[in-house]
Amino acid sequence: MRLGVLDVGSNTVHLLVVDAHPGARPLPAHSHKADLRLAQLLDPAGAIGPEGVDRLVTVVREAMVAAEDKGVEEVLPFATSAVREASNADAVLARVKDETGVDLRVLTGEEEARLTFLAARRWFGWSAGKLLVLDIGGGSLEIAYGMDEEPDAAASLPLGAGRLTAAWLPTDPPDPADVKALRRHVRAQIARTVGEFSRLGAPDHIVATSKTFKQLARLAGAARSADGLYVQRELKRKSLEDWVPQLAAMTTQERSELPGVSEGRAGQLLAGALVAEGAMDLFGVETLEICPWALREGVILRKLDHLPAS
Template sequence: MRLGVLDVGSNTVHLLVVDAHPGARPLPAYSHKAELRLAELLDARGAISEAGVERLVATVQEALQVAEDKGVESVLPFATSAVREASNGEEVLRRVAAETEVELQVLSGEDEARLTFLAARRWLGWSAGRLLVLDIGGGSLEIAYGLDEDPDAAVSLPLGAGRLTAGDLPGDPPEAEDVRTLRRRVRAEIAKVVSEFTRYGTPDRVVGTSKTFRQLARIAGAARSAEGLYVQRELTRKKLEEWVPRLAAMSAQERGTLPGVSEGRSRQLLAGALVAEAAMDLFGVETLEICPWALREGVILRRLDHLP
């Protein structure tokens, strides 16, 4: 069957169309994205602005038309931290439902972490052993650890690259003091939860998912996306530590010229790098693997698990 996953995230609204059957690997058929950066469209009250809501409604309507054009039988719509944490989130959900007939399922931060972990587990297989999975989104950082398909520990922290850029790094390039202040805050937040994971022992493999980790790995020398999903890609803490001060000295336009960095994400890359560096350091990770599957694939896999 042909499924569509409609992901209303903090950075993008992404429709992923896949051909999927129980017991088989979901095969991507089409991808449609629109960059809204909802995490950056919050007003002083923490609400998504009227303009932001109108753009969201229009984007969902466009995605539904694309899904119909591509022969999608069923759409799985969900929203993450930007809608979940907006002070007018319920109003936004009602507006989207009234104008598009799409009822977005709002995932909790823990749900995001668990579904992303499921995707990484299925991609890597049982032989990967105990996994530590890190995912940096636009609005939050998800961390999960476990041996099975359901992790033993899963948390979500408000340390998304888009959120931190909008709230803590206003300059372009940012002021050195702003970077130092954000670095301290990020590390303090992550340090609060480290013990929840380390008590389970040392992971056999550490995995990074999400666009942020893929871009950081690429600028650090990993293979291009054009070389395919099955090429192993890694990010070392040593390389990341070398890149952080370089990214801090660059403007968003300069970061956008780096290999693998999209113009829409270039401004967020420094904040994402600070979060990635802090997580790898505090969890004692020297090298992590890049996994091409993440939250959207986890949603698809969970749906397939429940099909008759």
């Protein structure tokens, strides 16, 4: 069957269309994406402003038209931290449903972590043993650990690259004092969580998902996206530590000219790099393995698990 997953994230609204059935890997058929930056459209009271809601309704409607054009049989719509934490979330969700017919499911941070973990587990397989999975989104950092398909521990921290950029790095290029303050903040947040995971024992593989980690790995010499899903990619902490001061000295425009860095995400790449650096250091990770599957694939896989075998 042809499924669509509609991901209303802090950075983008992304429709992923796949051909899938129980027992088989989902095969990507189409991708429709719109930059939205919901996390940066919050007003001082924490509400998504009128402009942001109007734009959200428009891009959701466009995504549903794209899904229909591609023959999607069912769309799985969900929203993450930007909508979840908005003070007017209920009103936003109601308007989206009224004007587009789409009933967005708002995932909790722990659900995000668990579904992302499921995707990583399916990608790497049972032989990978105990996995520690890290995912940096626009609004939050997800961490999950476990031996099975359901993690033994899962956490979500308010350390998304977009959120941190808006709150801590107001100038371009960033002020060195702001970068230093953000690094302290990130490390303090992650440090409070490390103990919960360390008690469970050392992982056999440490895995990273999300666009931020993929872009950082590309900077450090990993293969291009065009080389395909099945090329092994990794990110070494030493390479990341070498890149952080370089990113901190660059403007957004200069970062956008780096290999693998999209113009839309260049502004928040430094904040993402600081989160990645802090997580790798505090968890004692020398090398991360990059997983091409993440939250969207986890949502699809969970859906397939509940379908009868053909």
